[in-house]
Structure formats: C-alpha cells, structure tokens
Amino acid sequence: MDATPTDIDALVKLRNFDRDIALATRDLKVLPQREAIVEKRKQIAELTKKKVQVQDMLDSCEDQLTRIVQEDETLALKEEATQEKLDASRADYRSVESLSRDLNGVAKRREALSGELGEVEEKLARIRPVMEQVNAALAALGAKEASLVESFKKEGGELRHRIALAQRERKAAVEALDPTLMKAYDEALVRCGGVALAVLSEDSCSACRNRFDAGKLSQIKAEAPVSACPSCHRMLLVPGV
Numbered sequence: 113m114d115a116t117p118t119d120i121d122a123l124v125k126l127r128n129f130d131r132d133i134a135l136a137t138r139d140l141k142v143l144p145q146r147e148a149i150v151e152k153r154k155q156i157a158e159l160t161k162k163k164v165q166v167q168d169m170l171d172s173c174e175d176q177l178t179r180i181v182q183e184d185e186t187l188a189l190k191e192e193a194t195q196e197k198l199d200a201s202r203a204d205y206r207s208v209e210s211l212s213r214d215l216n217g218v219a220k221r222r223e224a225l226s227g228e229l230g231e232v233e234e235k236l237a238r239i240r241p242v243m244e245q246v247n248a249a250l251a252a253l254g255a256k257e258a259s260l261v262e263s264f265k266k267e268g269g270e271l272r273h274r275i276a277l278a279q280r281e282r283k284a285a286v287e288a289l290d291p292t293l294m295k296a297y298d299e300a301l302v303r304c305g306g307v308a309l310a311v312l313s314e315d316s317c318s319a320c321r322n323r324f325d326a327g328k329l330s331q332i333k334a335e336a337p338v339s340a341c342p343s344c345h346r347m348l349l350v351p352g353v
Contacts, residue, residue: 122285131307143271145260198212304345310348320344335350
C-alpha cells in the first residue's frame with residue numbers, strides 16, 4: 113500500500129494517540145475513588161437512617177420530659193393553693209378532710225411523676241451519647257467522602273484533560289493522512305479491538321507476535337511501506353524497505 117513519509121508519521125501518531133486515549137479512558141473508569149465514594153455514601157445513608165431512629169427516640173423522651181415537668185409544675189401550684197385553703201379552713205372539719213385528701217392525692221401524683229422523671233432522664237442519659245456518636249461518625253464519613261470526591265475530581269480531571277489533548281492532536285494527524293489510508297486505519301481499529309497498527313519486526317508482527325514464512329514475508333515486503341498482517345489483519349508498517 114502506497115504511503116508517503118508524512119502518511120507513515122501520521123499513522124504512528126494515530127496509533128500513539130489512540131493508545132493513550134484508550135489507556136486514559138480505562139484508568140478513568142477504574143479510578144479507586146469511584147468505588148470508595150459509593151461505599152462511603154452507602155454507609156452515610158445507613159447511618160442517617162439510624163440517626164433518624166435515635167432522633168425519634170430522643171424526641172419522644174424529651175416530649176415525655178416536657179409533659180412530666182409541666183404536669184408537676186401544675187400540681188405544685190395546685191398543692192400550694194390547696195395548702196393555703198387547708199390553712200384557712202382549720203375550723204371546718206369537712207373542708208379539712210376534703211382538702212387533705214386532695215393534698216394527699218397531689219403528693220402521690222407528684223411522687224409518681226418524680227419516678228417517671230427519673231426513668232426518662234435515665235433514657236436520655238443513654239440516648240444522648242448515642243446521638244453524639246452517630247453525629248461524629250456522620251461527620252467523619254462526610255469528611256472522608258468529600259476528600260475522596262476532591263481526589264476523584266483532581267485525578268479524573270487530569271485524565272479527561274489528557275484524553276481531550278490526545279483527541280485534539282489526533283484530529284491534526286487525521287487531517288495529515290491520506291483518506292484511503294485513514295479509511296483502512298479506521299476499519300482496522302474497529303476490527304482489531306482498538307489497536308489498528310503494528311510494525312514488522314524481523315519476520316513477525318509486533319502486535320500478535322505471529323511469525324511469517326518466507327512466502328508471506330516476501331509478499332508483505334512487496335506491499336511496503338504499509339501492508340496487512342496475515343494473522344491479526346492489522347495495518348502493518350514495513351520499515352527499511
């Protein structure tokens with residue numbers, strides 16, 4: 113196949129650019145941060161669910177605490193008012209008896225509330241540290257995820273820049289190449305899994321490593337400077353002929 117030195121140079125550049133694009137694209141897909149970010153986000157989601165559960169328990173206990181305190185405050189006022197009435201009704205036996213019962217009932221209820229208050233405060237004492245641990249773990253996971261994302265953006269950005277640069281330079285090589293050779297290169301690129309060009313190295317193909325007998329070698333050299341590998345069917349550069 114006829115080819116000028118400019119064509120040969122363009123073919124070699126195309127092979128190098130396509131190899132670089134393929135390698136950078138592969139590296140971009142397998143960046144370790146990608147999987148790590150997914151795992152961290154999964155952990156964050158699971159821990160966030162736990163935080164919601166702990167927060168519900170915390171809210172419930174705090175609501176109970178508020179209710180108990182408010183009821184106790186109301187009873188304290190009632191107790192005070194009842195005691196004042198009792199002090200003012202010492203001469204009235206029936207009133208004293210009734211008020212004493214009321215006062216005793218309030219005292220018993222406040223005592224019960226004191227027990228409930230203790231139980232709720234014990235629950236809060238157990239739940240609050242758990243919430244602090246969950247929040248600390250979420251903060252740590254969030255910081256780690258942010259660090260991974262930043263690293264992914266940096267490395268991924270460098271790889272994308274490398275790909276974009278190779279694609280721009282590849283375009284210039286395409287424009288410098290004979291259209292017939294370009295068509296043959298593109299067909300070989302698709303047919304041969306992304307590696308379209310090999311070089312004759314003594315009596316073998318530099319890509320598939322197959323050796324050629326004298327007859328095939330003679331035919332390849334007769335088609336110089338560009339032939340095709342009889343084995344892998346890549347374009348084959350024939351140097352020094």
